[in-house]
Amino acid sequence: DAGVIQSPRHEVTEMGQEVTLRCKPISGHNSLFWYRQTMMRGLELLIYFNNNVPIDDSGMPEDRFSAKMPNASFSTLKIQPSEPRDSAVYFCASSFGRGYKYFGAGTRLSVL
């Protein structure tokens, strides 16, 4: 398996634009997690899904953020409109149940 695949690896956009980050989990995994990492706040859990259903989205910063998992092999994290303070590295991870997590390489987002 190629592991957790995230795209794009880098995204540079202007304030106010819509940003969509994509994640393909490892085949067979039924839990998917979105994290955000900044120097100030470290790694923060944004939301996680179990069997494609959002279980806990308490970490989503505000209504500008939304995440979907339409099927077991794909998830998106959308920011609309984007702001400079959203600049961070966004990681997607997957696991089978409570098993240990496999992380993707991340998407580095810069909002100008």
Place this chain on the structure above:
Amino acid sequence: DAKTTQPTSMDCAEGRAANLPCNHSTISGNEYVYWYRQIHSQGPQYIIHGLKNNETNEMASLIITEDRKSSTLILPHATLRDTAVYYCIVPANSNSGYALNFGKGTSLLVTP
């Protein structure tokens, strides 16, 4: 999650054993201890986990004290590529335990 306490940073000479401590005095009887690491500019990587007994795999060994209030991750022969931030995590044994809450971790520097 049970609270964990780790030193902020540690140094280790290449080829020597790196021993990374973690305190988790509020751990419950059925909660596991997980270790992850994050090499610069990469996603976190699972290392090892354990409940009561000591564990060893190809990457590291995990020593858990008999009272389970602390543990030590051992990298037996540290290399320069082991320079990373190491996270000790005790996920709650509940629905929220599907996710991992990363703290500050220990920044390990392996020197030539």
